[in-house]
Amino acid sequence: MTTGPIAGTDLDGIDRRTLLKTVGGSALAVALAGCTELLQGEDDSLEDADVPDEPIESGLQTFTEGAPAVLGVQAQYGAETAVRRINENGGIAGREMNLDVVEEGGAYLVNYQQFVDEGKDVTFGPISSSGHAEMVPEIEEQGVVNVSTDGTVTTLYEEDFPDVTYSFRFQNHDVMEALAAVNQAVEVLGADEIDTYAGINPGYAFGQDEMELFSQGIEQLTGAEQVHSGFPDLGTDDMSTHITEINGEEPDVVFSSCWGGDATLLLEQGHANGMFDNIELLVGTVLYGSANDMSADLVDGPIYSGSRNFYWGEPSIDRWSPAAELVDEVQSEYGVVPTAHFMSGYGAVTAWATAAEKAVGLLGRWPEQEEIATILENHGFFTPAGYHTIGPDHQGYSNAHFGELTWSDERDAAALADVNVFSAESVSPPPGETSGDWIGSW
Amino acid sequence: MSRFLVDRDGETHVRLLEGMELTKGQTVLAAAGLVLLFLVPDITRFTGLSFTAIHRGILFGLAAVGLNLLLRHTELVSFGHAAFFGVGAYGAAVLASHFDVSSGLLLLLGGVLAATTIAVLVGYFVAGYLDIYFALLTLAFNQVLYAFVLQSSYFNYSDGLSVRPDGLNPPTLFGLEWTSAGYDLILYYFTVVVLVVSLLVMWKLINSPFGRALDAIGQNRTRARFVGIPVEKYVWVAFVISGIYGGLAGGLFALLQLHVSPDPTLYAFVSGEILFMAILGGFGTLVGPVIGGVVLVYLLVQAPFYVEYYNALTGLTLVAVVLFLPEGILGSIPKIGTGLARRRRDPGLLREDVTAIGSSLRQSVTRAVTTVRIIVFGVN
Numbered sequence: 096m097t098t099g100p101i102a103g104t105d106l107d108g109i110d111r112r113t114l115l116k117t118v119g120g121s122a123l124a125v126a127l128a129g130c131t132e133l134l135q136g137e138d139d140s141l142e143d144a145d146v147p148d149e150p151i152e153s154g155l156q157t158f159t160e161g162a163p164a165v166l167g168v169q170a171q172y173g174a175e176t177a178v179r180r181i182n183e184n185g186g187i188a189g190r191e192m193n194l195d196v197v198e199e200g201g202a203y204l205v206n207y208q209q210f211v212d213e214g215k216d217v218t219f220g221p222i223s224s225s226g227h228a229e230m231v232p233e234i235e236e237q238g239v240v241n242v243s244t245d246g247t248v249t250t251l252y253e254e255d256f257p258d259v260t261y262s263f264r265f266q267n268h269d270v271m272e273a274l275a276a277v278n279q280a281v282e283v284l285g286a287d288e289i290d291t292y293a294g295i296n297p298g299y300a301f302g303q304d305e306m307e308l309f310s311q312g313i314e315q316l317t318g319a320e321q322v323h324s325g326f327p328d329l330g331t332d333d334m335s336t337h338i339t340e341i342n343g344e345e346p347d348v349v350f351s352s353c354w355g356g357d358a359t360l361l362l363e364q365g366h367a368n369g370m371f372d373n374i375e376l377l378v379g380t381v382l383y384g385s386a387n388d389m390s391a392d393l394v395d396g397p398i399y400s401g402s403r404n405f406y407w408g409e410p411s412i413d414r415w416s417p418a419a420e421l422v423d424e425v426q427s428e429y430g431v432v433p434t435a436h437f438m439s440g441y442g443a444v445t446a447w448a449t450a451a452e453k454a455v456g457l458l459g460r461w462p463e464q465e466e467i468a469t470i471l472e473n474h475g476f477f478t479p480a481g482y483h484t485i486g487p488d489h490q491g492y493s494n495a496h497f498g499e500l501t502w503s504d505e506r507d508a509a510a511l512a513d514v515n516v517f518s519a520e521s522v523s524p525p526p527g528e529t530s531g532d533w534i535g536s537w
Numbered sequence: 538m539s540r541f542l543v544d545r546d547g548e549t550h551v552r553l554l555e556g557m558e559l560t561k562g563q564t565v566l567a568a569a570g571l572v573l574l575f576l577v578p579d580i581t582r583f584t585g586l587s588f589t590a591i592h593r594g595i596l597f598g599l600a601a602v603g604l605n606l607l608l609r610h611t612e613l614v615s616f617g618h619a620a621f622f623g624v625g626a627y628g629a630a631v632l633a634s635h636f637d638v639s640s641g642l643l644l645l646l647g648g649v650l651a652a653t654t655i656a657v658l659v660g661y662f663v664a665g666y667l668d669i670y671f672a673l674l675t676l677a678f679n680q681v682l683y684a685f686v687l688q689s690s691y692f693n694y695s696d697g698l699s700v701r702p703d704g705l706n707p708p709t710l711f712g713l714e715w716t717s718a719g720y721d722l723i724l725y726y727f728t729v730v731v732l733v734v735s736l737l738v739m740w741k742l743i744n745s746p747f748g749r750a751l752d753a754i755g756q757n758r759t760r761a762r763f764v765g766i767p768v769e770k771y772v773w774v775a776f777v778i779s780g781i782y783g784g785l786a787g788g789l790f791a792l793l794q795l796h797v798s799p800d801p802t803l804y805a806f807v808s809g810e811i812l813f814m815a816i817l818g819g820f821g822t823l824v825g826p827v828i829g830g831v832v833l834v835y836l837l838v839q840a841p842f843y844v845e846y847y848n849a850l851t852g853l854t855l856v857a858v859v860l861f862l863p864e865g866i867l868g869s870i871p872k873i874g875t876g877l878a879r880r881r882r883d884p885g886l887l888r889e890d891v892t893a894i895g896s897s898l899r900q901s902v903t904r905a906v907t908t909v910r911i912i913v914f915g916v917n
Contacts, residue, residue: 160848195842197841197842198841198847201800201801202837202838202841204589204794204796205587205589205590205593205838205839206838208587208589209587209839209842212585212587213842224696225695225696225697225796225798228696228697228699228796229697229699229794229795229796229798232699232701232705232706232795232796233795235705236717237717248696255699255704256704256705298687298688299687299694299695300693300694300695300696301695303690303694326688
């Protein structure tokens with residue numbers, strides 16, 4: 096199942112100008128898309144623009160310490176990589192970019208306010224859904240554009256803040272990955288073969304939301320019955336009671352949105368207790384986010400995982416080389432394989448930078464916050480992960496990937512095989528409709 | 538002497554309230570503190586200090602003032618005071634998000650009532666316990682509340698609740714809708730008034746017969762019982778009052794943050810922070826916990842913008858306070874002042890200080906070497 100917007104482009108079969116047009120018309124857009132070989136001098140329209148000389152000041156809040164740093168540091172690397180590429184290619188309409196990074200833990204609002212007080216031109220982050228929800232009204236009051244790297248809670252723009260101006264998020268929201276998992280399970284086993292399902296999800300809002308969405312989706316498609324739903328604490332050191340329950344019930348599908356250390360623990364204890372002999376399939380939306388922490392024996396079994404918005408093998412590297420180039424660059428710079436959360440940081444910066452430069456091209460001067468915000472609505476842009484859009488509802492949309500968890504000797508990390516690509520419109524409601532209503536209408 | 542000036546021990550004191558008499562120095566300090574509090578919005582505008590961080594610090598400091606009633610007078614260490622702070626905050630948030638109550642003062646009242654109810658219940662169960670048992674019980678109740686909120690869809694799990702009755706705008710204050718900047722300013726001045734009144738009430742309380750009884754309970758429960766003090770009842774009442782302060786601070790915190798989630802309000806670490814604030818500022822003083830609140834909140838939320846290893850900074854501050862300022866920032870000022878005055882009169886003392894520090898270091902090294910020798914060889 097491969098649908099949706101053009102995700103890959105044959106670089107050998109397309110002329111420079113056409114590609115430049117495709118990615119947004121500027122060398123910066125090309126650089127951020129990762130097509131480094133196409134960079135020289137295509138920005139004639141920007142040269143005459145009335146743009147200040149001083150660098151753009153930006154701030155990112157992310158988890159830099161503790162357990163969530165598994166995600167947060169990847170987002171930091173991503174944002175830094177995007178900023179580095181921007182500066183190496185002459186900045187945004189000639190303006191270089193500086194990035195300050197600060198730990199988000201529990202201080203979302205204060206961090207955003209401090210960034211605004213410091214005169215930041217744009218702010219990025221946070222990772223946390225609750226932090227993002229807390230910030231949105233403040234962002235609307237302060238009027239300095241914020242592009243959240245994650246903050247994936249489904250209700251945020253659907254119900255809680257349906258009409259905002261300055262607040263955006265790059266990341267796919269929960270409904271997209273939960274429904275991608277549903278579709279993957281149905282594709283692997285067949286709807287008629289799924290009679291029962293269970294879940295082990297982190298015991299906080301994100302895990303609860305993901306399980307609820309998965310339940311709605313799979314029951315709608317297969318009529319399956321839920322036989323167990325467990326919510327171990329975030330950062331727990333024991334999931335054996337849930338695994339024992341699952342071994343007793345032997346459900347066809349187990350769904351998990353565990354991430355970080357919880358994801359590796361689930362796989363470790365699942366293997367140790369024979370869980371994979373008792374189930375047909377484990378689908379995990381963000382298991383792959385722990386790619387750098389997994390070992391080859393952990394990924395053995397019927398385990399399928401999603402990579403929210405980025406997996407180097409998709410778009411296929413023989414059609415779209417930037418993804419592989421990025422992986423090489425990041426492995427040599429930081430010694431890790433970039434995952435979806437890397438792309439959260441990279442994509443958030445890219446969304447804003449390409450929109451800002453597009454605005455300069457249109458206006459002939461540096462845009463106001465409100466003008467950048469207007470451009471960001473319905474803004475489409477490429478990254479090494481393929482094509483992304485920011486919807487009119489301020490959500491990030493891109494293809495969702497799901498594949499069998501396997502091992503890459505080449506990268507020495509967990510990888511995905513037989514990747515399915517689910518287009519945004521196949522796993523999320525159209526803007527203006529809530530996910531619950533949409534799933535109910537299937 | 539006039540009504541406001543009284544003579545005590547040959548020195549003129551300023552009488553603010555019945556029984557509240559301050560020396561001239563104390564009066565000047567109190568007045569300066571009050572002026573400073575009212576000038577905070579202007580000071581932050583010109584210095585780059587964070588207005589919100591100071592406001593947050595004052596609120597946590599107010600909770601620490603409440604905790605200090607137990608710590609200083611009954612000598613009971615509560616590890617669970619975030620419970621009341623959190624319940625106060627959630628009380629306001631529930632009224633705003635589930636019942637669309639738009640008046641800020643009603644939200645605050647709701648928060649205080651919720652915290653009082655919880656304090657009455659928890660206090661009933663813990664009042665008879667001492668030392669570590671008291672501390673662990675308060676911690677346990679705190680954790681039960683935290684886990685309950687975290688798992689409850691009514692409280693929106695870890696994502697928490699908004700304190701914006703109409704979804705986007707803050708509650709009204711004094712019947713009026715304010716702009717964002719106006720709201721922050723009015724709420725701050727309201728906080729200052731609440732803080733000053735709360736401090737005066739606390740001062741009255743600890744200088745009343747009830748406060749003296751609490752002191753007696755703290756010093757020796759058995760003797761306090763012998764002289765006829767109903768110990769458990771008094772501790773219970775003190776616990777409830779302490780909880781009310783926490784609830785008041787939490788309710789105001791909800792009005793300031795406009796969003797309440799479990800981790801910054803109810804988590805056990807927050808209890809530890811409130812305790813640390815009281816110790817940092819000086820738990821032997823009335824105002825010390827407020828100073829401790831501002832300093833610690835500033836270290837926790839603003840230091841990351843200036844120092845990479847900001848967690849180490851908090852740890853080092855704790856070490857420095859324990860080693861060098863055991864009576865806290867405010868509590869140590871008289872001692873530091875006296876010490877400095879003596880050294881101004883007699884600079885030779887500075888040489889003795891250096892010698893004392895040197896010999897203290899030498900002793901520490903000797904002790905460490907001895908310990909290692911015992912560990913390695915089994916004998917000294």
